[in-house]
Amino acid sequence: MKQKPARRPRTAPTISDVAASAGVSPMTVSRVINGQTNVRAATREAVNVAIAALNYSPNPAARSLAGAGQARIGLLYSNPSAGFLSEFLVGSLDGASRSDVQIIVEKCELGDHEMEVTQRLIDGGIDGIVLSPPLCESDPIIALLAEAGVPTVAVATSRSLDTMLTIRIDDRDAALTMTRHVMALGHRRIGFISGNPNVTATVNRLDGYRAALAEAGLAPDETLIAHGLYTYRSGLDAAEQLLGLADPPTAIFASNDDMAAATVAVAHRRGIDVPGDLTVCGFDDTTLATAIWPELTTIHQPIADMARGAIELLVSRIRQSKDAGPINPHRLLDFTLIRRQSDAAPRQRPRASRPLAERKRT
Incomplete structure (x- = not known):
């Protein structure tokens, strides 16, 4: 009987552990792992020494950033509207299917355990994160992902930050x-x-x-x-x-x-x-x-289209090679006014007349 490969133990070192050992940020570790050139030689050496000392092994998906391997994308949601969320999930899953990526969906309530959930995904070697509203406005989450060097796309926000991609309407x-x-x-x-x-x-x-x-x-x-x-x-x-x-x-x-x-x-x-x-x-x-x-x-x-577009943007950033063309980091989609049966001109009401008895007295 063929045995399943052993899962990575919970005590395995994380990218944050490597960063702490090397005295750098998780983003710098991510750059070294992904072979980016904008890292000083001494810093790269320190990171590689820490990786070897801790016996750190990057997630297989992380090693496929510049290739065509299947990436793992986390989708964080905390939306009170069931209608919005259902369309958002449908669009995300469709986008994942088209791009051959794996989606990991996590409920993440603001003010509760959003940092814990986000850190768990980072430590697990997630390749990218999609933030749906209102999580797309969370400064602590955005800062944590930026520090870890995790590509992030925020949906339905007009905030324009260099550290994340965005997709929205006006x-x-x-x-x-x-x-x-x-x-x-x-x-x-x-x-x-x-x-x-x-x-x-x-x-x-x-x-x-x-x-x-x-x-x-x-x-x-x-x-x-x-x-x-x-x-x-x-x-x-x-x-x-x-x-x-x-x-x-x-x-x-x-x-x-x-x-x-x-x-x-x-x-x-x-x-x-x-x-x-x-x-x-x-x-x-x-x-x-x-x-x-x-x-x-x-x-x-276009909620489903925004979700699909978010996946496409994220996959393009994750798999971006040095020879690839520039990615538009902030995408604006069109909206449409749909007229149905709930609107009409205001009803014209006649001015109220005085009661008959009052008219007779005058």
């Missing part, structure tokens, strides 16, 4: 486009539900909404802005806040489909017709947008 322009569309229908009191404040997409979408109002000459009304967290639950609370105003909005633009769907639910519970009495628009165009009634007018963010 969130500000998308929100500007949607708000203009709602105003073109005749709405002037437009509510907005923002998302997680620690994500650059949230800031950009809110900025786009405000910019559209400003170009139409509408004074900002902060009571029309409610804050959510991209979850359905937070959308319920935000919609209750907006629709509970003494002068509620005639339209609500939510920063994702989950919160837009929650807004429709609150409207139904209050006996408000959508779109007759209230226009509701979302963002992302996930499966939820067409799973409710009325179906949502929304911004189509």
Whole structure:
């Protein structure tokens, strides 16, 4: 009976151990292992001595960086939107299949154990990392990966760092486009539900909404802005806040489909017709947008395409040779406004007349 090869023991030295022994950074060790020339001879010698002394053996995938061998890519996720996550995973798996790479999917909650998960992947010799939102905004994770020299692509962030690749849409322009569309229908009191404040997409979408109002000459009304967290639950609370105003909005633009769907639910519970009495628009165009009634007018963010593109970018960087052409590190994809049944012109209501008894007294 043929025996399976023994697994690498948990106590095996890591790239971090080599770096500590040689007195250099993990990134420098990675450069030496991968044969890069931008390392001083004395430093290279120190790293090689440490590798020999610790009997360190790089992961087989790491040795295939410049070749066509199968690389291992980690995908870290922590997204409250099931619709976004499902499309993201489908796109990632499709991209991995096309590029012949292995995907390792890890749930990684911010403020919990994200550093532990990331370090475990680094120590295991991972070849590259894909960061989905909101992890794409995590400074500690980004710094750790940069220090270790692990190629990283951040999805749906407008941050432009030299240490990582990015792929996204123009969130500000998308929100500007949607708000203009709602105003073109005749709405002037437009509510907005923002998302997680620690994500650059949230800031950009809110900025786009405000910019559209400003170009139409509408004074900002902060009571029309409610804050959510991209979850359905937070959308319920935000919609209750907006629709509970003494002068509620005639339209609500939510920063994702989950919160837009929650807004429709609150409207139904209050006996408000959508779109007759209230226009509701979302963002992302996930499966939820067409799973409710009325179906949502929304911004189509090509989530699966961004995930596929992230894998392609990462594989190109991992397998980049000295003779290869330059890689565009920051890729911008197109968005589309999808109009469905949840928007309409504001209903024209006649002015309330005085009661008959009051008219007779006058």
